[in-house]
Amino acid sequence: MTTAGGLDTKSRMVAIVLSIIAAVVLGGLVVLSTGANPLSVYREIITGAVAGRGLGETLTRAVPLVGMALAAAIALRAGLVNLGGDGQMLVGGLAAALVALYLPAPGVLRAVLALLAAMCAGGLYAWIAAILQLSLAIPFLIASLLLSYIARGLTSYLVRYPLRDPSTGMPETYRVATGARLPSSILELPISWGMVIMAAVAIAVVVNDRHGVNGFEWRMTGLNARFAQYSGTNLQRQTRRVAFLSGALAGLVGALLILGQQYRFTDGALLAPGYTWSGLMAAVLAMASPIATVITSIFFSALQVGGFSMERALGLPAVLTWVLQALIILCLAARPIFLRKR
Template sequence: MSGSARSSFRLPRIPAVPLAVLVGVVLGALLVLVSGGDPVAAYREILIGALAPANWPNTLNWAVPLVGMTLVAAIPLRGGMVNLGGDGQLVVGGLVAALVPLYLPGPGPLLTIVAIIAAMIAAGLYASIAAWGETRFGIPMLISSLLLSYPAIGVASYIVGFPLRDTTTGLAQTVMIPDAARLPTISGPLNVGLILMMIVAIAVVFYDRRTVGGYELRMRGLNAKFAGYGGVSLGPQTVRIMFASGAIAGLVGAIIVLGSQYRFQDGALLSPGYTWSGLMAALLAGGEPLGATGAGLFFAALQTGGFAMQRETAIPRVLTMVLQAIIILFLAIRHGVGRRAS
């Protein structure tokens, strides 16, 4: 083979995301092997626990809030912005969703609709505070969105721990939401929240790909200064995007409270770590909504499969979180090396 032929021959380059997943799987297997476990058995149980037909409802039930919080992070990320306040926005939405059917009169189905809308508006407005702080006072939204979570979590904890606590229990939580105001069940653990989240995901993808606003957001993500020179009002756009991001977080909180917990419990919305898993899934997809939705489903399958793995093999489900971290870390390293080489 001549030199020119050899120089023109190139091995196919594996795309970054599949390569990152492959690296995560290999390193995870090595960790299991070093600790004395069987990596084949571990991954088999993950697959069965997540993808067996009998386990699909559990995977989808976990995917609803995780995909929602993935979109919460992905929408601003598409425009080069970072929303780290998902926890606070989630809590605001969940608390409002619980209080509306408890303290407002009206028929149950109407209260459910009002509770969802109120939760989305409240969380959206709360998220907009960080955007307003950046556009009006130059406070970095990366910092302010994160810091705003703490007062939201603290105030919610006080409200359900003292003035509105269910006095029949010793826990910091509200009383149970009336049956008529709860989200209707579809099958098993699944409720109407699954349909609502599907509608939201489709709407976000449509907005991103088929509207002027979505085009402007993508242009901002590529070059914010160029987008501003091209006529995009960056300040109002920042507020709108953060409101939409927070509103989805509020919807997630409402779905959990109205569809599974049936009350607001202090810390219950935060303990599963939906916000940070969603952020990792959004980073995996680079903020692209359709890819982010798929990444959210992938991480949800990992986490539900992790429960099955821990139950059947005694390997801690924290392995699945290690896999997530390895995947994101590899992507970050790979993109950094690519930029340095260029």
């Protein structure tokens, strides 16, 4: 017997696959217009993403991408658009760095507390945007986006002046001690603690969405907020809760990057890869379904890693993979026109 949730996920995956196929065809035409062979380009992208070291790079890049995509998907599921992922990731990353650097505690405990501090910082920062919407009628979309600019300016000032490591020429904090870092591998396997933590988060989000009362209420609110309110859902409390959880996920991503890869907070380093906007595109492509969001995020990660490999091998700009991502989203947006029921 197929459940409604299974049908929902199946229909979403069919739409995603059709959008990807259409985008691949259109992307091939774009590549062809540059004089390159589309088959060679796609072959190099696939090979670079899954062969040799490419697979490890794809999985490593997928950790923050999955986190930011789930942060966006949680909000979208409940009818909110969180454009403040950059700011929430920044405050979370800085909070993790400060705890890891200055808290007088054993290394492992310090790392755990740094992760918790990052989640609290990111969650509270998104919670402010929810309060602005509920109290001053400022849309969450606008408030979260504007708060990102404040976070960017504030964190930049802090790492350039009071928190700066004077021994380096970069605007960055001191380096986190080895004991407070997340190990890059587990039992000498090519699996990092960041992958394990993000996998646990993804499972929790999927289980809550499929079987939790909160997940059901979020879906109902996203579909019809007025109906959800009439059925007994406290929309104000839900908005605050969803905003906090979405921001907490973004803050966790910042902490994983600081403690597991960069080991210090460097001005602009967290934002340079564009995880927030890639994650938002993945969530939109997946139509906020958690399972589809995880799959789409890994696909985007492979696409980006393969793009860098294609650039090295063929001399074509890796930005072509961003064009392909945009085409996929556009094809998904056009799907109702082509699949409209009579």
